[in-house]
Amino acid sequence: MSSRNTHRRLDDELAAAAAAYQASTIIPHCPQCSNSCCRLDPLVLELEWKQVRTLWRIEEARAAFDRRLASGNGPQEIRAGNGLYYAHGKPCPAFNEAGGSCSVYGEPVKPAGCSDFPVYEDGGSIVADLRCEAVDREALVAWIGQAVGQGFRVVSHADEEFPFLVTLSLKKAKVREIRNRA
Ligand code: SF4
Ligand code: SF4
Known part of the structure; x- marks a missing residue:
């Protein structure tokens, strides 16, 4: 071989x-877990647009969302960069705090970084x-x-x-x- x-x-x-x-x-x-990574503190979640749109239930088009984000009126925990988005400092919207579970577990929208x-x-x-x-x-x-x-x-x-x-x-x-x- x-x-x-x-x-x-x-x-x-x-x-x-x-x-x-x-x-x-x-x-x-x-x-x-006493300090779930899904609270995104200190972890940073790397996301594609489709994941942001689905997880944060964004209804507007991406360009409009980007403008809102740039003007400081978007979700404060999300930053844009290099064509991607980074969420940090607030629990992931898919996180069920009471059960300590993920509502998109096993679904394609779940970011790869979560599985890794x-x-x-x-x-x-x-x-x-x-x-x-x-x-x-x-x-x-x-x-x-x-x-x-x-x-x-x-x-x-x-x-x-x-x-x-x-x-x-x-x-x-x-x-x-x-x-x-x-
Ligand atoms: S992977 Fe599980 S045990 Fe580890 S920090 Fe995240 S929630 Fe806690
Ligand atoms: S998508 Fe699921 S596993 Fe990933 S951070 Fe959110 S709740 Fe946690």
């Missing part, structure tokens, strides 16, 4: 492991956001190690500027390490 195919397969395995961690550990905790948060694969590594109280760094390292097998060891390091962002990288395990684990 070519090295590109091997990398792609490893990336796929990491993405599958991240999704499985979310399903087994994160999502079950969401209904009782707090653990996702990125360019052959796993990124974890420790601002989510359900993430356990050591348990996640063990989970990823289990998923990729004995041929690798998982190394985690925190971002210097944003230490709540942790990257888990794979290093090829030395033969001695593999023997010690066997």
Whole structure:
């Protein structure tokens, strides 16, 4: 198998492991989370126009909405930029505070960033956001190690500027390490 195919397969395995961690550990905790990411504080939600229009129930055309936003009369939590919109500082309108649930769960309008948060694969590594109280760094390292097998060891390091962002990288395990684990 070519090295590109091997990398792609490893990336796929990491993405599958991240999704499985979310399903087994994160999502079950969401209904009782004490600081839901859906309150969008401190998280920022990146949105396309269609998502803004649907979630905020905007009835006017995009150009009119953009003018309103630029004049300061739009939703205060939304900023426009680079053809996208960014919501921050107020709960997402799809968030059901009482039940701790999302009213668009599983629907195409749900932003990709919501599904990725707090653990996702990125360019052959796993990124974890420790601002989510359900993430356990050591348990996640063990989970990823289990998923990729004995041929690798998982190394985690925190971002210097944003230490709540942790990257888990794979290093090829030395033969001695593999023997010690066997
Ligand atoms: S912060 Fe984590 S546990 Fe809380 S609602 Fe978001 S994903 Fe779920
Ligand atoms: S769309 Fe759903 S998951 Fe995403 S922030 Fe809003 S309520 Fe939360």
